[in-house]
Amino acid sequence: MLAAEQAVVDAMYARLDELRVRARGRLADTRKAGPSGSPQNRSERDAFATLYEDRLAQLEAVEDRLTFGRLDLTDGEHRYVGRIGLTDEAHASILTDWRAPAAQAFYRATSARPDGVARRRHLVTRRRRVTGVEDEVLDLDASLSAEDRSGLSGEGALLASLAAGRTGRMGDIVATIQAEQDAIIRSELAGALVVQGGPGTGKTAVALHRAAYLLYAHRKQLERSGVLLVGPSRSFLRYIDQVLPSLGETGVVSTTVADLLPGVSARAHEGAESARVKGLAVMHQVVRRAVRSRERVPRTEMEVRLDGRALVIRRRDVRDAIERARRTRKPHNLARATFVRDMLGRLADQYAATLGERLVDQDRADVIEDLRVLHDVKVALNLAWLPMSPQWLLEDLLAKPERLAELAPELTADERAAVARPKGSAWTPADVPLLDEAAELLGEDDQMARAQAGAEAAERAAELDYARQVLASSGAGGGLVDAEVLADRFASRGPRLTTAERAVADRRWTFGHVVVDEAQELSAMAWRMLARRCPTRSFTIVGDVAQSSSPAGARSWPAALDPVLRGSWRLAELTVNYRTPAEIADRAQRAARCAGLPVSTLTSARHEEGSLTIVDRRDAPHGLLDEVARQALERVRDTVEADGAGRVAIIAHPDAVEAVDAVVRAALAAGLPEDESARLADQPEGTPRSSCSRPSRPRDWSSTTSCWSSPRPSRPVSAGRPTSTSR
Numbered sequence: 001m002l003a004a005e006q007a008v009v010d011a012m013y014a015r016l017d018e019l020r021v022r023a024r025g026r027l028a029d030t031r032k033a034g035p036s037g038s039p040q041n042r043s044e045r046d047a048f049a050t051l052y053e054d055r056l057a058q059l060e061a062v063e064d065r066l067t068f069g070r071l072d073l074t075d076g077e078h079r080y081v082g083r084i085g086l087t088d089e090a091h092a093s094i095l096t097d098w099r100a101p102a103a104q105a106f107y108r109a110t111s112a113r114p115d116g117v118a119r120r121r122h123l124v125t126r127r128r129r130v131t132g133v134e135d136e137v138l139d140l141d142a143s144l145s146a147e148d149r150s151g152l153s154g155e156g157a158l159l160a161s162l163a164a165g166r167t168g169r170m171g172d173i174v175a176t177i178q179a180e181q182d183a184i185i186r187s188e189l190a191g192a193l194v195v196q197g198g199p200g201t202g203k204t205a206v207a208l209h210r211a212a213y214l215l216y217a218h219r220k221q222l223e224r225s226g227v228l229l230v231g232p233s234r235s236f237l238r239y240i241d242q243v244l245p246s247l248g249e250t251g252v253v254s255t256t257v258a259d260l261l262p263g264v265s266a267r268a269h270e271g272a273e274s275a276r277v278k279g280l281a282v283m284h285q286v287v288r289r290a291v292r293s294r295e296r297v298p299r300t301e302m303e304v305r306l307d308g309r310a311l312v313i314r315r316r317d318v319r320d321a322i323e324r325a326r327r328t329r330k331p332h333n334l335a336r337a338t339f340v341r342d343m344l345g346r347l348a349d350q351y352a353a354t355l356g357e358r359l360v361d362q363d364r365a366d367v368i369e370d371l372r373v374l375h376d377v378k379v380a381l382n383l384a385w386l387p388m389s390p391q392w393l394l395e396d397l398l399a400k401p402e403r404l405a406e407l408a409p410e411l412t413a414d415e416r417a418a419v420a421r422p423k424g425s426a427w428t429p430a431d432v433p434l435l436d437e438a439a440e441l442l443g444e445d446d447q448m449a450r451a452q453a454g455a456e457a458a459e460r461a462a463e464l465d466y467a468r469q470v471l472a473s474s475g476a477g478g479g480l481v482d483a484e485v486l487a488d489r490f491a492s493r494g495p496r497l498t499t500a501e502r503a504v505a506d507r508r509w510t511f512g513h514v515v516v517d518e519a520q521e522l523s524a525m526a527w528r529m530l531a532r533r534c535p536t537r538s539f540t541i542v543g544d545v546a547q548s549s550s551p552a553g554a555r556s557w558p559a560a561l562d563p564v565l566r567g568s569w570r571l572a573e574l575t576v577n578y579r580t581p582a583e584i585a586d587r588a589q590r591a592a593r594c595a596g597l598p599v600s601t602l603t604s605a606r607h608e609e610g611s612l613t614i615v616d617r618r619d620a621p622h623g624l625l626d627e628v629a630r631q632a633l634e635r636v637r638d639t640v641e642a643d644g645a646g647r648v649a650i651i652a653h654p655d656a657v658e659a660v661d662a663v664v665r666a667a668l669a670a671g672l673p674e675d676e677s678a679r680l681a682d683q684p685e686g687t688p689r690s691s692c693s694r695p696s697r698p699r700d701w702s703s704t705t706s707c708w709s710s711p712r713p714s715r716p717v718s719a720g721r722p723t724s725t726s727r
Helices: 002-032 037-062 101-108 146-149 156-163 179-185 203-216 234-239 270-277 283-292 314-328 334-354 361-373 375-384 390-399 401-407 413-419 431-442 446-474 483-490 499-505 526-531 557-565 582-594 624-639 654-671 676-679
Strands: 068-072 076-082 093-097 116-125 129-137 192-197 227-231 252-255 302-306 309-313 512-517 539-543 569-574 613-614 647-652 690-693 707-708
Touching: 002 037, 002 068, 002 076, 002 116, 002 129, 068 101, 093 101, 101 179, 116 234, 129 270, 146 227, 179 203, 179 569, 192 203, 192 309, 192 557, 203 512, 203 539, 203 676, 234 252, 252 499, 252 526, 270 431, 283 401, 283 431, 283 526, 302 334, 302 375, 302 431, 309 334, 309 647, 314 334, 334 375, 334 431, 361 375, 361 401, 361 557, 390 401, 390 431, 401 413, 446 512, 526 557, 526 654, 557 569, 582 613, 624 647, 647 654, 654 676
Parallel strands: 076 093, 192 539, 192 569, 227 252, 227 512, 512 539, 647 690
Antiparallel strands: 068 076, 068 116, 116 129, 302 309, 613 707
C-alpha cells in the first residue's frame, strides 16, 4: 500500500518540478526581452513577467505535503487532494486543490452522510516520502476488496496531527479539518462571520484557511481589492507566516493594528489604563471635537492692508465662510479650500469697493492671488481654519490638559491624566486608531497635495524635454519612438506594485474581506479603524471573549461589534479542543466559570492521565517553591524531548512569578545533564520549552499552587504537548 501511494506522490512531485522548470524558463525568456518595443508591448511583457513570478512563487510554496489525501468514490473514481491543483500534459486533473468544490467531501463526508465517498484516505508524508496511510470507511455498502477492509483505520489523520510536536511556526491543518471547521471555512463571503472558540479549537488555523479559500472561490471579486489579515502582534505574524503560502496564496496583507497606518511607527509602550481610555468609543467624539475646534470665528475683527488700502476680516464673514465650507461635507483640510476661497473673494470685494469700481475677471484674480500670499491674511485665515496633520492634532490634544478637559468632558480627571503626555512622545499602538480617526476627519492637506502634484508634473516635463533633446540631436526615432516612450525608458519608476503593496501604502485602501484573529483584544476605536477598511462589512472575526487580556478588549461580541456592524453579523462556534488534554481543559473551564467569564462549550479530543498536577502548600513539607521546582524538574525529564517537542509551563501568582522562575531555573541547572540544561537555557523566542508566567486574568489567589503537566505519552497523541503549569 505504501509503495503504491509513494509512486503516486512521486508522480505528483515530478509534475510539480516540471512546472517549476517551465515557469522559470518562461520568466527568464520574458526578462531577456528587455525594455523595448511599444508601450503596449512593454505593458504586456510586464504583465507576463508578473504572471510567471506569481505562478513560480505558488509552485515553490507547496513543497511540503503536496498531496495529503485521496477520496475513493462509490462510482469507482479515485481523487487525490492536495495544496494546489495539478493537471498532466493532456490537461487531465491529477491533483485536486483542497479548496475546490470537488474536494469538499474530503472534509464534510461522514458515515451518516458519506456524500458519495466510500473511503477517505489520509496520506502521512515527510518531505517527499510517504510514511503512513490511514483509511476511514464512510459507506459500508460500497464495494471494497477484502484487502482494503483489512487495512482500514478509523482514526484518520486527526490523531496523527494531534501526535505531532509543535514548532515555532504554525503548521496548517488542511489534512485534518473537521466538519465544523470546514463549514466555517466555506461560509459565504457576504457579511461578518464571528468564529468563537475556546483554547485549542483551531481558531487561527481556521481563519487562515478561510482567507485562502475565499481568495480561491471569489478570486475575481477579491484580486483587485485584496484580503486583510489582522493579527495581535508581530510575533504572531511571524508564527503564521508560512501558513498561507503553503496553501498556495501569497496575496494577503498581514499586519497588526499598530502597523496599519502608513508612515506611523507605533513602537512605544504605555500603561494599561492609558491604552484602555484611548480605546473607548467616546474617543472618536473627542477627536471630532478637536477638529471642529480648529474651525472657529475670531473673537475680534482684524485689519489687513493691500496696496495701502485697509481691509477688515469681519467676524460675520468668517462665520458665513465656515458654514459654507462645512456644508460641503468634505474633510477638514479639503473643506478649507472652500473656506479660503470664500474669504479671499469677500476681501477682494472690499478692495474693489475702496476703488469705487467693479473688478474685471483677470483683475479680480490678480487681487485674490495678492491677498493669498499676504502674510497677515494667511495668519488670520489659519487662526480661523487651521490646516493640520493627524499627528499634530493628536499630539496637541494630549499635551494640553486644559484642551483635553474641554473636549473630553465624558472622561474623568484620572482618565484624562492617564492619557496626557508631553509633546514629542513616541507613538503607541493605542494611538494608531486615534490617528486614523483624525486622518479620516482631516483628509489630505490640499496645499500639500497640490504641491506634490506640481512637483510630479515639473519632473515629468523635465523628462519629456530631455527626451526631445535626445531625439533632436541624435536623429533617432524615425516616428517609431516618440518623446513619451523615451521618457518612460529614462525614468526609473521601479517594478509595478502588486495589489498587496499598493494596499499597504494607501491609508484609504478598502479591502474585499478582512480576517481578524484574537479579535477579542481589539478596542472600540480599533474596530472603527477596521470598519473603514471594509465598507462591505465582509469580515471573518476569530476569537474567544473569555480569553480577552487587553484592558480595552471585548467582554462580549454584541458590545464590541454592534456599534460598527449594526447587528449584521452571525456567530459560529468551534467546540472541539484538539490541543489540550481534557484534564487541563476541564479545570481551566471551571476556573473561568468561577470568574464569571463567558465560557464556550468545549470538548477535548483526548485524555492524558497525569497531565494536571496541583501543588498545594499543605502537600509541600519542604516549602511550596521547593516542591514546584521538584515537580517542574520531573516534568521536564518526562516530557521535553531532544527534538524540541514538549513544553513545561508554570503558572504562578502574579507576585510569585519571579521567585518561582528563579527557583525552577536553578533546579533545572542542577538536576539535568550539562548539555540538556544548556539546551533549555537557550530557548527560542516565543516557543520556550519551559517557562513561568502569570494568568491573564488573576482572581482571588490563595496559597495553592498548581502544576499542569503532560508526561511523555507511550504513543504520540498531542499536537502541542502542553506540559506543566502551576498556579
